[in-house]
Amino acid sequence: MQRTREFLRGIGLPGADPGDLPSSAKRFPDGAQYRVEIPSVEGPEVLSAVFAEADARGVLVHRVSQGSGGMLQTDGEMAAMAGIAAERSVEVSLFARPLAGWDTGAAALAAGAGSVVAQARGTEQLVYVLEDIRRTCEHGFRSVLVTDLGVLSVAAAMRAEGEFPAALRFKVSVQMGLANPASIRLAERTGANTYNVPTDLSLAQLAAIRQAIDIPLDIYVESPDDQGGFVRHFEIAEIVRVAAPVYLKFGLRNSPNIYPAGTHLLDTAISLARERVRRAEISLALLDRYFPDATGSALPAADLAVPVR
Template sequence: MTAHPHPFVPGLPALESLDLAGTGAAPPASAHAFPDGGAWRLEIPSVEGPDALHTVLAAADEYDVPLHRVSQGSGVGMLTDAEITAMVQASTERDVELCLFVRPGANWDVGAAAASAAGSVSARSRGTTQLAAGVAQAERAVGLGVRSLLVADEGLLWVLHELRERGDLPADTQFKVSVMAAPANPAALRVQEFLGADTVNVPSDLTTHQLAELRAASAATLDFYVEAPDNIGGFVRHHEIAEIVRVCAPVYVKFGLRNCPDVYPAGGHIAATVGAAARERVRRARIGLDELARTPDAPRMSAVGERAQPALQRFRRP
């Protein structure tokens, strides 16, 4: 990978004038984009039900934040049919993609490995029963109009992709790999692409050089927490948003929320927390977008309502 001079970074000219700019070369810009030519889209995660979704939509109007996708983490199984239908309707009316998590996973199960210091299976499907439960939740969600599913297990990802390939799931269904199964190296990202992933959460603690290495290995759309929840590191990288987009495009920039309790599974007992956090995520997105706007030649946003993904490679069955 060839070295590249640093792009514009706010504050860097002042450091250069004092001979404090450093010596490192910047990673290369991505050669990829969304099909409409845009470099980035915006996602608000942890939108846990119809009330939270309405809160996010209202806050997006208030803060003038473009919404491409909202995602939910409690899982399809924690929503009623009526709640899913209401979310599908509200997101369709605003031309926003709705992504629901297909669970359960090991971290909700009776096994101890999910809580162990080493060898954790995280949120991956544990045994055939959980694998089948994930398939059933996917089938239920698409039957109610959902066309974007969040997956935290490579086996479940491949199964759902195979079902999509043979027409058991709609051809326009998209699969998004959860940060709980995030690939941390180029080979792992390529494997998830081959297994059927359309968009892939990558770890938020990767350097921009490491992100460039992942991008060089795959054209799959990346999902990146510009601000990460505490349980995946609590990183706040608003000041790097332009460089992250430059290196990762096409990328969904995501605004989680540091210093916020884990709300999964959400419900009426913590509705006030869920709603307040949802609104604050949109405000954080406004902060990130303002940082991006202050960058000369800021990367182009993909149009709101666009959900097409780059053409990708898949494993071929014998």
């Protein structure tokens, strides 16, 4: 194996997952090691609930993400969500949809189709996703969640050509599934601005990925059941130490998948969002206990993709 390991090192990749778990010297532009993300924030009412809970619990939220997609937000809801977030200088990342999992094809429903559901099917669906991104940008948002590598490559080209705003940021979803330093470096080179790694990667695997890329990693400290349901709160200090810069992401085990969300699930979405903030308070207390010198970003942060009103 030594020749292969030496080849990997020769192209700028780690030759092995490190055993000594080195501290990451990389940082956000403001010098911080971590930021907080609350996922599944499905609309303006849920966003307001997140901020109310965060204020009550002393949790500083830097970014929220949404899973149902801009396509399932009305114009008024988009405007309200952008305005609420802009007042708080918080980034909002809306999922870019539709994708195969909600389409008419049968393959996405097959038992072994986990890698299929998050892909754009055919040219028409590629166009639909790009149009969803265009509409999201027109409503002032400057961050979108992307799962498909082809969508990422074309959207990055459209950003470079001025079709999309230059400030648009591509947050790669956990559903893309890339899990090693070489493949995630490919996503970075394709245009990803942050990358959500699979939820079960070890600290050594995270450290190896950090050696290979510079963009922030999005890491579930607690993941929803359909992403493994892992509760990794006691690892938060080491996650920050070895993987910085990192968005600490607080999903929720033992909770329903509410995508696609809507008014019929509003009360559930609000309750889940409030509990995610509570989980963040619990986990951040552990971070302060075991890594008190860890630095988080203050708000506003210049590089956050805050909506433009």
